[in-house]
Structures are given as structure tokens and as C-alpha cells.
Amino acid sequence: MDTSDVSVVIPAHNSAGTLGLCLEALAKSTVQPLECVVVDDCSSDDVRTVAQRHGARLIVLSKRVGPAGARNAGVRHVRGGLILFLDADVCVHPDTIARVVKHFRDDRSLDAVIGAYDDSPAAASALSQYRNLLHSFTHRVGRREASTFWAGCGAIRKVAFLGCGGLDESYDRPSIEDIEFGVRLKAAGGRILLDHEIQVTHLKCWTFASMLKTDIFDRGVPWTRLLLRAGSMPDDLNVRWGQRLSVLFAFLLVVALGSGSAIAALACALACGLLNLPFYMFLAARRGPLFLCYAVPLDFLFHLYSGVSFVLGTGAHFFSVMKASFVAVTREETS
Numbered sequence: 001m002d003t004s005d006v007s008v009v010i011p012a013h014n015s016a017g018t019l020g021l022c023l024e025a026l027a028k029s030t031v032q033p034l035e036c037v038v039v040d041d042c043s044s045d046d047v048r049t050v051a052q053r054h055g056a057r058l059i060v061l062s063k064r065v066g067p068a069g070a071r072n073a074g075v076r077h078v079r080g081g082l083i084l085f086l087d088a089d090v091c092v093h094p095d096t097i098a099r100v101v102k103h104f105r106d107d108r109s110l111d112a113v114i115g116a117y118d119d120s121p122a123a124a125s126a127l128s129q130y131r132n133l134l135h136s137f138t139h140r141v142g143r144r145e146a147s148t149f150w151a152g153c154g155a156i157r158k159v160a161f162l163g164c165g166g167l168d169e170s171y172d173r174p175s176i177e178d179i180e181f182g183v184r185l186k187a188a189g190g191r192i193l194l195d196h197e198i199q200v201t202h203l204k205c206w207t208f209a210s211m212l213k214t215d216i217f218d219r220g221v222p223w224t225r226l227l228l229r230a231g232s233m234p235d236d237l238n239v240r241w242g243q244r245l246s247v248l249f250a251f252l253l254v255v256a257l258g259s260g261s262a263i264a265a266l267a268c269a270l271a272c273g274l275l276n277l278p279f280y281m282f283l284a285a286r287r288g289p290l291f292l293c294y295a296v297p298l299d300f301l302f303h304l305y306s307g308v309s310f311v312l313g314t315g316a317h318f319f320s321v322m323k324a325s326f327v328a329v330t331r332e333e334t335s
Helices: 016-027 047-053 066-075 096-106 126-140 158-163 177-187 208-230 241-259 262-275 277-334
Strands: 006-012 035-040 057-060 082-086 090-092 112-117 153-157 192-202
Touching: 006 016, 006 066, 006 096, 016 035, 016 047, 016 090, 035 047, 035 066, 047 057, 066 158, 066 177, 082 096, 082 158, 096 112, 096 153, 096 192, 112 126, 126 192, 126 208, 126 277, 153 158, 153 192, 177 192, 177 208, 208 277, 241 262, 241 277, 262 277
Parallel strands: 006 035, 006 082, 035 057, 112 192
Antiparallel strands: 082 153, 090 192, 112 153
């Protein structure tokens, strides 16, 4: 495996504002890929101009299909045997590609390698800092033998990607298409390595509304349904036992406050704090105690609505199961 076999694929929908920075960072990489393919997912901004100005190969889709379909379209046009997926709002570090290539060169049994956000997100807002540092920390403590895939900065052998059928294009907006693919890859016996030293800088600026929409409807609910369909919940990343217990104690804290039990509320708050102490120490070390005072309540809220997502996803899962059963019974009776 060498750098001449690496094809970078970047899906882009109305991403001109960040795509230029993404491609500029790629041009500063210590090793250069064989090619960079930008897939314009029916944008209405200057994505095409930006891609062409930076020398990327451009694929223009006639209708919007979402990042899953855009990545699949990109893979169909690449020449390299190793695909490096990047989001249009990330900037690779100079050694990102070199680290990716080294893993595949040193271990031929690897099918995929994923990285992480660094601890220096570009957006200055406290909310954006919290969100990106949460992702960075989650991948820092994740299992090295990963249980899923991440397409924000994830590399995979082309033969493995095609062998698993690519990404599920029924996810027609940014969601858990990469997570679902990782589940299929693992089920097929594939190996995914997580190396948090393979880093990218995230450029996204979060708002409270976009955070809730993403975490509940684009990720939490569909991820819950995926886990229930798969019949397993790995002790890794966002579904570690510590995170599950944090969700439980967050709900119990609300119940305790509602019932006026100060002692029970304090006990639940302390339990949440202890379960997430390593993360809070990580935040304090990088942004200071004042930022931590802002982040802790936000983290409690994150666990609270993660529980809501699980309840909604569980309900949606069992509704779909009952609906499928009803349809099957109806067909039998009418046949």
C-alpha cells in the first residue's frame, strides 16, 4: 500500500464555505493522494467552482441523494484501491494521510481505519467547542478495535467497501449511514481500527436547534432502531456502559427534582459527575474551569435527550415490527 493508491472522496451539498478550506488542508498534506474526488450533491452554491479551483475531480449529481448516495457515486469513479472519505467541513492534519497509509501497509488484515476530531475546533462558540470536544474525547477513549465506521475521516479498502454493498442510500440525509455500514462490515468479519491520532479539524458551527435535531432525529432514533435490529449494543463509543448509566441517572435526577427529594437529586447528580469525570477533566484541561461550568449542564442535557431518543427509537422499532407482522398476517389471510 502506497500513497499512489489512495483516493479521497468528499461529498458536498452547499458546502462551498468550508470545502475550500478542506481542499487547502489536503494540498498541504505531507503525502498526496492519487486523486481527490468531490461529489456535488445537487448544490445551489459555488461548490463546483471551489472544487475545480483546487484541482479536484468533480462529479455532479442530477438530484440530491444525501451523503450516502454521494459517497457511493464517488467510489464508482475512483481509481485507487484505498478510499479515504472526508466530510466537506473538516481539514486534515499534515500527517493524516501518512498515518492512514501506514496502518494499511503494516497490517494487511485491516479493512478500515477511522480517525477523530482534534481538540482545536474552528468554531469559537462555546456550544461548538463542547460538541467537537465531546466527539474528540469519545474517540480518544473508544476501543482500538472499533465496532463501527466513521465517514467524516475514515479509510477503507475499495474491495471491502464494494463487498459490503456500499452505504445504504435509504439514508437520504446526513444520519447514521456510516454507522450502519460499519455494523454490516463487522458482521461480515471485517476489521475496523480506531486511531485517534489520525485527526481532522472540524469547521462546523453548531446551534442549539441543529444539535437537538441531529442528536435526536438524525442519530439517536435511527441508531436505537439499528441496535435493536442488530440485537446487540457494543460497549463502545457513545453506547458505553458509562454513557447508558449517565442517561439513567439523568432521568432519575429529573424525577427526584420533581418529587422534591433533594438527597436523591444530589446522589444522582454526583453519580453523573463521577461517571463523566474523565471527560470533565479533559474539558477543564483544554478550555479551563469557566468553560467546564458551561459544559456540565449541557452534558447533562445531552444525556437526558439521549434517553428521549432511545425511548422514541424503541417505540419506532416495535411499531415497525408490529406493522410488518400485521402485513404478513394480512397477506396470508388473503392468499
